[in-house]
Amino acid sequence: MLYFDYAATTPLDGEVLEKMLPLLKENFGNPDSLHAYGRAAMRAVDEARDLFASLIGAKPEEIYFTSGGTEADNWAILCGARAQAKAGKPRVLISAIEHHAALSAAERLEKEGFPVAYLPVNEWGRVEVSALKEALSPDVGLVAVMAANNETGAVQPFRECARLARENGSLFFTDAVQAAPYMPVDASDWGADMIAFSAHKFFGPKGAGALYIRRGVQIPPLISGGEQERGLRGGTRNVAAIAGLSAAYRKAAKEREENNAHIRAVSAAFLSELAARCPQAKRNGAGELLPGIVNLTFPDVDNAAFLTAMDLHGAAVSAGAACAASSVRPSHVLLAMGLSEREAGSSVRFSFGRDNTVEEGIAGARLAAEVYEKIRR
Numbered sequence: 001m002l003y004f005d006y007a008a009t010t011p012l013d014g015e016v017l018e019k020m021l022p023l024l025k026e027n028f029g030n031p032d033s034l035h036a037y038g039r040a041a042m043r044a045v046d047e048a049r050d051l052f053a054s055l056i057g058a059k060p061e062e063i064y065f066t067s068g069g070t071e072a073d074n075w076a077i078l079c080g081a082r083a084q085a086k087a088g089k090p091r092v093l094i095s096a097i098e099h100h101a102a103l104s105a106a107e108r109l110e111k112e113g114f115p116v117a118y119l120p121v122n123e124w125g126r127v128e129v130s131a132l133k134e135a136l137s138p139d140v141g142l143v144a145v146m147a148a149n150n151e152t153g154a155v156q157p158f159r160e161c162a163r164l165a166r167e168n169g170s171l172f173f174t175d176a177v178q179a180a181p182y183m184p185v186d187a188s189d190w191g192a193d194m195i196a197f198s199a200h201k202f203f204g205p206k207g208a209g210a211l212y213i214r215r216g217v218q219i220p221p222l223i224s225g226g227e228q229e230r231g232l233r234g235g236t237r238n239v240a241a242i243a244g245l246s247a248a249y250r251k252a253a254k255e256r257e258e259n260n261a262h263i264r265a266v267s268a269a270f271l272s273e274l275a276a277r278c279p280q281a282k283r284n285g286a287g288e289l290l291p292g293i294v295n296l297t298f299p300d301v302d303n304a305a306f307l308t309a310m311d312l313h314g315a316a317v318s319a320g321a322a323c324a325a326s327s328v329r330p331s332h333v334l335l336a337m338g339l340s341e342r343e344a345g346s347s348v349r350f351s352f353g354r355d356n357t358v359e360e361g362i363a364g365a366r367l368a369a370e371v372y373e374k375i376r377r
């Protein structure tokens with residue numbers, strides 16, 4: 001089997017699982033309990049928070065654990081916008097290429113009556129800083145631009161966007177879910193007010209994420225309940241998943257350079273083999289890209305047919321975001337980059353990861369070329 005869908009999810013790392021198991025079995029306490037079981041569980045949560053904070057250049061009290069990237073995106077956008085509207089700044093600016101987790105939150109705000117504008121991208125899939133500059137006005141309360149896109153791998157000018165937003169008195173949120181495994185995150189240097197993370201994109205457990213909220217930034221909770229997470233995120237903490245998130249991120253950060261170099265070599269081998277065997281395939285996204293994401297248009301094939309045929313031959317690829325795979329809608333990211341509906345509907349994402357070999361990359365390209373010849377209409 002060839003797994004080329006690391007941008008959709010990654011398997012749980014063995015060392016991370018070892019870290020999690022005792023917290024699911026003998027140390028099963030509720031961290032909010034005052035007895036020894038509870039204290040042991042709280043210790044694990046505190047250690048995980050301290051570790052994760054230190055790895056991303058934040059303070060422990062700036063880290064809030066969530067159920068994943070989607071919850072962190074929703075929290076930042078819905079609650080960031082609501083807090084700012086109270087201060088007379090209801091307008092939201094969000095890039096047109098955000099993950100559906102972020103975009104659908106913005107669409108919900110629109111339905112609630114918030115003015116929302118979508119920032120365009122250039123043909124490389126990168127937000128134009130000049131477009132943000134033009135769109136900023138005193139009533140803009142929240143700006144959201146992701147750190148790197150999950151469909152094309154295009155790294156976004158989030159530092160410049162953060163600076164402009166904050167000069168304007170707007171909150172700046174960046175979704176670093178896809179970027180964090182591959183790009184060093186330094187919250188103190190990034191300049192964002194809020195940053196979203198998800199563990200299962202870096203060999204941690206599914207259903208575990210975090211939102212960094214800069215000290216001094218006040219947003220209401222998305223999920224109310226008990227006093228967990230400084231009263232901002234109710235619900236009994238998923239202790240094992242929280243410990244898993246931090247352990248997985250420590251490993252990802254420690255091995256980042258080495259993994260990136262390896263993944264870049266796999267992508268390069270794939271691309272050169274594909275160029276030789278299937279010159280019609282055209283890459284989407286350019287400029288600074290994450291090392292493993294290769295988005296390609298295979299002219300005149302239906303991407304659903306392409307990935308079904310790849311799957312039959314034992315190779316897992318995707319048509320953009322996994323969450324949208326069951327729908328036939330062409331990718332909003334590729335449309336925003338100027339591709340036609342037909343081109344977007346002929347586009348496929350390969351995303352390579354740390355466990356792929358160079359030989360697998362080459363085999364993937366050969367298979368893609370064969371499948372393309374077989375099914376082109």
Ligand SMILES: *Cc1c(COP(=O)(O)O)cnc(C)c1O
Pocket residue numbers: 007008067068069070071073099101146149150175176177178198199200201207208209
């Ligand atoms: C995967 C992903 C999400 C969603 O995270 P979940 O933990 O799966 O909810 C959000 N944003 C981006 C960029 C992603 O790649």
